[in-house]
Amino acid sequence: MASTDNVYFILTKKDEWIAFPKAGSIFFMPENKFISEMKKSSPPLKLRMRLMKHHSGREYDLETNDMEQLCVEEVELLQALPDDAERLRCFRERHDLQAAMQLVIGTEVTVEEAGKKFRGVIQYTGPITSASISCPIPGSFFGIELQGPDRGKGHCDGTYRNVRYFTCDKNCGIFAPFNRVSSLLPSVQEPSFQSERLELGDRVTYFIDDKCRHGMVLDLLEIGGRCFVQISTDKDESGKTGGEVRVPLEAVVKGELPAEGESMDVDTPPEADTDYLYMGLSLNSMVEVTLGEGNTYGIIRWIGKLPDRSETMVGLELDDNKGVSDGTFKGQRYFNCPMKRALFVKLSSCRPDSRFQSTSSNHNEKMQPEDTDQTDHSTAELQTVPPMSTEQVEQLLTGRMKGIQGHCNSCYMDAALFSLFSCSSVLDSMLFKSTPPQDAPIQRTLLNDIVNPLRSNGFVEGKHIMKLRQQLQKHGYSQSFTTDEKDPEEFLSVIMHHILALDPLLKLSAAGKVQESYCYQIFLDQNHRLVLPTVQQLLEHSFHSAGLKLAEVPSCLILQMPRFGKKFKMFDKIIPSLELDVTDLLSEGPQQCMVCGTLAQIECIDCFKDPLFSPTGFKVFCRNCSEQVHSHPQRLSHKPESLEIPKGYVERKNPHTMIRDKMELFAVLCIETSHYVSFVKYGPNTEDWIFFDSMADRQGETDGFNIPEVHPCPEVGEYLKMSPSELAHQAPRDMKGVAKRLFCDAYMCLYQSTTMCLYR
Numbered sequence: 001m002a003s004t005d006n007v008y009f010i011l012t013k014k015d016e017w018i019a020f021p022k023a024g025s026i027f028f029m030p031e032n033k034f035i036s037e038m039k040k041s042s043p044p045l046k047l048r049m050r051l052m053k054h055h056s057g058r059e060y061d062l063e064t065n066d067m068e069q070l071c072v073e074e075v076e077l078l079q080a081l082p083d084d085a086e087r088l089r090c091f092r093e094r095h096d097l098q099a100a101m102q103l104v105i106g107t108e109v110t111v112e113e114a115g116k117k118f119r120g121v122i123q124y125t126g127p128i129t130s131a132s133i134s135c136p137i138p139g140s141f142f143g144i145e146l147q148g149p150d151r152g153k154g155h156c157d158g159t160y161r162n163v164r165y166f167t168c169d170k171n172c173g174i175f176a177p178f179n180r181v182s183s184l185l186p187s188v189q190e191p192s193f194q195s196e197r198l199e200l201g202d203r204v205t206y207f208i209d210d211k212c213r214h215g216m217v218l219d220l221l222e223i224g225g226r227c228f229v230q231i232s233t234d235k236d237e238s239g240k241t242g243g244e245v246r247v248p249l250e251a252v253v254k255g256e257l258p259a260e261g262e263s264m265d266v267d268t269p270p271e272a273d274t275d276y277l278y279m280g281l282s283l284n285s286m287v288e289v290t291l292g293e294g295n296t297y298g299i300i301r302w303i304g305k306l307p308d309r310s311e312t313m314v315g316l317e318l319d320d321n322k323g324v325s326d327g328t329f330k331g332q333r334y335f336n337c338p339m340k341r342a343l344f345v346k347l348s349s350c351r352p353d354s355r356f357q358s359t360s361s362n363h364n365e366k367m368q369p370e371d372t373d374q375t376d377h378s379t380a381e382l383q384t385v386p387p388m389s390t391e392q393v394e395q396l397l398t399g400r401m402k403g404i405q406g407h408c409n410s411c412y413m414d415a416a417l418f419s420l421f422s423c424s425s426v427l428d429s430m431l432f433k434s435t436p437p438q439d440a441p442i443q444r445t446l447l448n449d450i451v452n453p454l455r456s457n458g459f460v461e462g463k464h465i466m467k468l469r470q471q472l473q474k475h476g477y478s479q480s481f482t483t484d485e486k487d488p489e490e491f492l493s494v495i496m497h498h499i500l501a502l503d504p505l506l507k508l509s510a511a512g513k514v515q516e517s518y519c520y521q522i523f524l525d526q527n528h529r530l531v532l533p534t535v536q537q538l539l540e541h542s543f544h545s546a547g548l549k550l551a552e553v554p555s556c557l558i559l560q561m562p563r564f565g566k567k568f569k570m571f572d573k574i575i576p577s578l579e580l581d582v583t584d585l586l587s588e589g590p591q592q593c594m595v596c597g598t599l600a601q602i603e604c605i606d607c608f609k610d611p612l613f614s615p616t617g618f619k620v621f622c623r624n625c626s627e628q629v630h631s632h633p634q635r636l637s638h639k640p641e642s643l644e645i646p647k648g649y650v651e652r653k654n655p656h657t658m659i660r661d662k663m664e665l666f667a668v669l670c671i672e673t674s675h676y677v678s679f680v681k682y683g684p685n686t687e688d689w690i691f692f693d694s695m696a697d698r699q700g701e702t703d704g705f706n707i708p709e710v711h712p713c714p715e716v717g718e719y720l721k722m723s724p725s726e727l728a729h730q731a732p733r734d735m736k737g738v739a740k741r742l743f744c745d746a747y748m749c750l751y752q753s754t755t756m757c758l759y760r
Helices: 030-038 072-079 086-091 093-101 273-276 356-362 391-398 410-419 439-457 460-472 488-501 535-546 623-629 717-719 724-728 739-744
Strands: 006-011 024-028 046-051 059-064 065-072 108-112 116-127 138-146 173-175 179-183 205-209 211-222 226-233 246-249 252-254 285-290 294-304 313-318 342-346 507-511 515-516 554-562 579-581 602-604 619-621 662-672 675-681 689-699 706-711 746-752
Touching: 006 030, 006 072, 006 086, 024 030, 024 205, 030 205, 065 072, 072 086, 072 093, 072 138, 086 093, 093 689, 108 138, 116 173, 173 294, 179 410, 205 246, 205 739, 211 246, 226 579, 246 535, 294 342, 410 439, 410 662, 410 675, 410 689, 439 488, 488 746, 535 554, 535 579, 619 623, 662 739, 675 739, 689 717, 717 739, 739 746
Parallel strands: none
Antiparallel strands: 006 024, 006 065, 024 046, 046 059, 108 116, 108 179, 116 138, 138 173, 205 211, 205 252, 211 226, 226 246, 285 294, 294 313, 313 342, 507 515, 554 746, 579 662, 602 619, 662 675, 662 746, 675 689, 689 706
């Protein structure tokens, strides 16, 4: 059986009285059997799973709440770890796992072996054992060829158990799991004080008027047969910081010589040349370098060796047009970015971006509880910042360190707030409505510290989200708001209902009674026969099986997709309907006969699944068409009912101009392995979609901080234009970009009525 024919889970907790299996063990079961179990009217509390072992794949009955589902890539990496406890730790902390998914052949790395770290280059990624019936996915290892002074410190030549996976010299190869492999931190190189070949980014000493000064090489020039060095100066002739100077090559020395009155032990590398070893710089690190006019900021997009250059170099994508190319160096492409945004410098010339050091340093201290209710909010002015326009999104909101910064299981809150407020104003009324004094600080935090900064600057620090969580916990709504993962609907219910007392968004009519709610969970009966449903179909089926109607058109409709908890999906893919037609879901209001288009007066619930007119959906008719439709022998048993038509309603002469009530999709929250992300529709064009992850990357370990990221995902629009039959043939793992997550992991779809939100 192929690995893709199974579903995989990791056991996250177990009965303490049972010695085996251990938490951290990986289990699997056939996908078709799993789907069959999940589609039962009562989802199972336990599932019979097989332990992933090469020799003894025993089966166990496991509690569904004790497991988390894994994707194939995660299984491949985690299977390489022999220790169950270490496997569980890596799964929960996630940053090592996510970083490993970005490593490819050719990446320069460090590998830990017997307590020591060695430099090397990845030459192979994949399994080194064969799959079996009891272990369909063997562990994926990294085959690393050691480099430089670490050559000869390995234990193979690229072979494992007489099978060759890559080629290198004897004892220069190591096979290691992902938790022992990390981005390259180059070894210390002593500075040279001789006139050797200069390289871009070198720290140099230059002499003008017999005075010694320091700077960084920006360019090497040949003018009139003579060589010059363009240098970004630390200080100019008057002592001011910044500036550029062009100096003859013979007046430049590589390295930093001590200026007059200074002393330096030549056996100890200068501090400026060694700091980078302790900064944890790697691919996608946000850094700054000193150029002529001061500091310039960018992101490391490439690390490696350039032709004829001995030291480790980096390719930076700068924040502004101060670079020299679009990711090419001497005609060779190393990465892609806009023109004049790329700059190649020595890794040792880079420093962590100081703009975010306040976030990383003492980060735990910043996240400690604070007395959030002592601020005087009574005199603070309410400032209105509108949602971001299409142009603002492209200019201010996309990139790393954008969106809302995640911290300590906050992704459910980050994704919900970003989806609701970044590009939509449908729920802005909750930010300004009258609130009891005891809850006013929470409203102010939401408006002044989160929504306004998000819309004006495109970034919200994690400490502000933590402040909101602390306020909610202090008010007694949950004692674990600051630590535990929650569901978005739980958070939204607390904010909208308990704190801000917002009028319910949704009014449902059932058997003549009106029920109120803020979100709607879609439920289906087990005879739905849907395979690749749209949200429109799911909502209609749910209303049909529950006997519900809308009492009125909501301004905002928050729909939870049919799932069994966060872990188990009812459908492999769901198509988010860009428009939701709620006309036929209303309990009152004029509707069109689906046959002739005149005013409908009859509805037949029994015709809902009749495929003659459409596969599914509510069927309404005028009296004449209803009589004809129900004269058919197959429909004689149907029981049509009269529709409620508003008193005084006069049918228009042209019935086909009847306006239908539609809502538009503006955001989708998705979940995969307990982590929430969101997609937001930010403009009128098909491709105007952005993807947000509050914990896309991480800088540092326990004392570090998460790096949120927002990036365009126009590929989503391409797939949403496809017909259901075309989408059905799209294999999830082959879908472009992040589109798979939208269709396969949808948890909550957010719709707005551009008409009704004007009145509420």
